[in-house]
Amino acid sequence: xxxxxxxxxxxxxxxxxxxxxxxxxxxxxxxxxxxxxxxxxxxxxxxxxxxxxxxxxxxxxxxxxxxxxxxxxxxxxxxxxxxx
Numbered sequence: 001x002x003x004x005x006x007x008x009x010x011x012x013x014x015x016x017x018x019x020x021x022x023x024x025x026x027x028x029x030x031x032x033x034x035x036x037x038x039x040x041x042x043x044x045x046x047x048x049x050x051x052x053x054x055x056x057x058x059x060x061x062x063x064x065x066x067x068x069x070x071x072x073x074x075x076x077x078x079x080x081x082x083x084x
Contacts, residue, residue, distance in 0.1 A: 024032075031038065
């Protein structure tokens, strides 16, 4: 690619004097200047997901503890009252 650009520059055409070439990957072309922002936001997104998972686990644990007490009371009252 640089050889072709060099040959065009060496020719007598007026447009070839300021011609330059640079090969860039497709991914860099799409996310070139935005990539550092994505890399900075990734840990923040991970932290938000971690907090959400902890909240869901806390809700499930609270629900389990409430039902455990309810079943203990029913079991103490007798076997016939265990049906919901």
